[in-house]
Amino acid sequence: MTKVAIMGATGYAALELIKILLRNPEVEIVALTTRSDEAPHISEIHHSLEGRLDLRCENLSAAEIAERADFVFCALPHVASMEVIPDLLADGCRVVDLSADYRLSDPAVYEQWYHHVHIDPTRLGSTIYGLPELGADKIPSADLIANPGCYTSASILGLAPLIANSLIEPTGIIIDAKSGVSGAGRKPKLGTLYPECNESITAYGVGTHRHTPEIEEVLTTLGGTDVKVTFTPHLTPMNRGILATMYPRLKEDTSLDHLKEVYRAFYADKPFVRIIDRLPATREVAGTNYCDISLQSAGNQLIVFSAIDNLIKGAAGVAVQNFNLMAGYPETTGLIV
Structure with a gap:
């Protein structure tokens, strides 16, 4: 089983991620995170998951996530992603980042458009841009994928x-x-x-x-x-x-x-x-x-x-395409409905 965590599990894209991943019998979702300390059950956030996934959304550190998961979908806002992704990578996780933090190659361009100084600039320009239709050959071996915008x-x-x-x-x-x-x-x-x-x-x-x-x-x-x-x-x-x-x-x-x-x-x-x-x-x-x-x-x-x-081809679906290629599953796994 491939063990997967989703950071920022309360959003719309995260719900689509969960629904798609539940269709893969080789995937186990082992952690869901929120920045809240209340730890709500995922079905309290996304009612359509009632009876389908028995997990609470926890405020977990990168180290705690790495103890449970091999792959992490980071569905956090920009800036929040780059604050945690270096630690996830250092702890051995492979990451698909749904934010904009690693999509651009120039930290000055990132700062101009996102109005924040990039705190992990050395990865800009070397992170694989995860649009499989243009670069599927580079995705399988990557540890960090920058998921495209919608x-x-x-x-x-x-x-x-x-x-x-x-x-x-x-x-x-x-x-x-x-x-x-x-x-x-x-x-x-x-x-x-x-x-x-x-x-x-x-x-x-x-x-x-x-x-x-x-x-x-x-x-x-x-x-x-x-x-x-x-x-x-x-x-x-x-x-x-x-x-x-x-x-x-x-x-x-x-x-x-x-x-x-x-x-x-x-x-x-x-x-x-x-x-x-x-x-x-x-x-x-x-x-x-x-x-x-x-x-x-x-x-x-x-x-x-x-x-x-x-929410799917523009976020969660292409993220799972990237994950499938990284994990060695057929690219379409969980995505044909």
Whole structure:
């Protein structure tokens, strides 16, 4: 049995992690953590787990977690993750980090966008970025995986074949993305209260959203040239899902049929990316680890659509993909429903 701990088990992504891991008979969840000292039973936090997992959420140190677990999913907020991950690694745990703390390679860029000095900067740039569709060969041997952001996954998967094949201009890419309210996390905030966001859609983080440098860095590395995007996220009155609409500029006239073939070839052996002819919808990927991508044209303008479940392909599902590769399980274990 592979023994697993989940740090920050009270959030929405952690619930999805637990549900997915419970579908793997070779995995035993041995510890759940919270920063509260009250130690509630997990079913008191997530009622849907009643009778499915008999564990309490404890305030455990890294050493206490390492005594029980081989793998740790760190579902803590940024900053909190980097405070504990060095100790987990030192104690022999392998870690999938769902925060943003190890996604960027430059500590100065991290400080600029997250407004905190990175306290473990030597790991930046060497930590494996955990988007299996782009780097599955590097994941199995890693001790620390930086799980991608949700907007990031949808955007990068939508643009990667074009960037990798140098089919589009690397600058001036527009990404218009819309997310369900669960993307803001479980902690109550004024903007995500029901009366504030129901029957309304609004942009936020214009020019300042923290997934911008992540998208640019990953695509820059993939294409070998500086990629610049204009990324605008929107909050939509639904529980879950992301739809990213992208407007890249083709370098030369290329037929839509040819571009679709490029995408199908790029993702030919990737079980969770579906290239579809219809327009994608968030309801069609809700509760799954799939990313649905569609290419459309309006005159000479190429439009790329990418839809995911922000809690699964955008967080817990891709985290389990990474874990499966690290632990030697089939990549799809627990993820096909």
